[in-house]
Amino acid sequence: MxxxxxxxxxxxxxxxxxxxxxxxxxxxxxxxxxxxxxxxxxxxxxxxxxxxxxxxxxxxxxxxxxxxxxxxxxxxxxxTVEERVRFLHERRVELLAQIEAIRNAVVVLDDKIAHFSQPG
Amino acid sequence: MxxxxxxxxxxxxxxxxxxxxxxxxxxxxxxxxxxxxxxxxxxxxxxxxxxxxxxxxxxxxxxxxxxxxxxxxxxxxxxTVEERVRFLHERRVELLAQIEAIRNAVVVLDDKIAHFSQPG
DNA sequence: TCTTGACCTGGAGCGCGCTCCAGGTCGGAA
DNA sequence: TTCCGACCTGGAGCGCGCTCCAGGTCAAGA
Structure with a gap:
């Protein structure tokens, strides 16, 4: 086999x-x-x-x-299907929230990069 | 003041x-x-x-x-500007990679959700 | 047969990021 | 003046997620 x-x-x-x-x-x-x-x-x-x-x-x-x-x-x-799907949805929501948190941080980084990169 | x-x-x-x-x-x-x-x-x-x-x-x-x-x-x-910008860029790259890792996980969750949600 | 090394177990140790605690000081209401 | 509560310091403790270690077993090649 x-x-x-x-x-x-x-x-x-x-x-x-x-x-x-x-x-x-x-x-x-x-x-x-x-x-x-x-x-x-x-x-x-x-x-x-x-x-x-x-x-x-x-x-x-x-x-x-x-x-x-x-x-x-x-x-x-x-x-049950309900238990499984509910749990999976909860994790999904948390992960999407974490993506948003990271996106926020990326925006802050971009601001700093722009600030230090520009000639001013 | x-x-x-x-x-x-x-x-x-x-x-x-x-x-x-x-x-x-x-x-x-x-x-x-x-x-x-x-x-x-x-x-x-x-x-x-x-x-x-x-x-x-x-x-x-x-x-x-x-x-x-x-x-x-x-x-x-x-x-120096270079030090600052290089560091900020490195962190930015890491954060974007982390977003991708989370996205992968969300796809896996979505697959599981679809699997358990469908009547099959 | 002997040795090597991959594997086993139970349990201790560790780095991170806080969190808690003891014992003390200080500012302001009663 | 007295008290209370917010604050101070140094240091211990803790939960997480591994990681390491000692001491032992076993399979297989020389």
């Missing part, structure tokens, strides 16, 4: 996260639980890696561990 | 920061130094408050204390 699993090192390589971070995310319920070999070593499936990339994308946008734990729980476990 | 100064409590009220945070920012070189009364109490000028609001705007956009210290130093102290 074409479904290959990755060793922890390969998963770290593939996702750009450290082994410690992968284990931390699993402990915190953001990913997994990850399957193990009989000797206890983790084996990351393609689905695991895809989910880790989703989590990483959300982390990069500023979502906290608590929110990501709930994100994972809601999308994995039994949850 | 119309130039009024604010007490620490008033400055906190005006900026939305705590007294502890105002003192912390001053210790870290992000604001001030703030003038004092003879008895040692801080008196915040309108200019101080305006600068605190600028700092707060940058913090809200995610700039770290280290960057804000340099921001303050470059704009306050003797620094």
């Amino acid at each position: 074409t479904t290959q699993t990755l060793t922890p090192g390969e998963a770290a390589e593939a996702t750009g996260l450290s082994l410690d971070t992968l284990r931390y995310y699993e402990r915190e319920g953001l990913i997994g639980p990850i399957d193990r070999t009989t000797s206890g070593r983790r084996t990351y499936s393609d689905g695991d890696v895809a989910w880790i990339e989703t989590v990483t994308c959300m982390r990069a946008a500023g979502l906290g561990i608590d929110h990501l734990r709930e994100f994972t729980r809601l999308l994995r476990e039994e949850a | 119309t130039t009024q100064t604010l007490t620490p409590g008033e400055a906190a009220e005006a900026t939305g920061l705590s007294l502890d945070t105002l003192r912390y920012y001053e210790r870290e070189g992000l604001i001030g130094p703030i003038d004092r009364t003879t008895s040692g109490r801080r008196t915040y000028s309108d200019g101080d408050v305006a600068w605190i609001e600028t700092v707060t705007c940058m913090r809200a956009a995610g700039l770290g204390i280290d960057h804000l210290r340099e921001f303050t130093r470059l704009l306050r102290e003797e620094a």
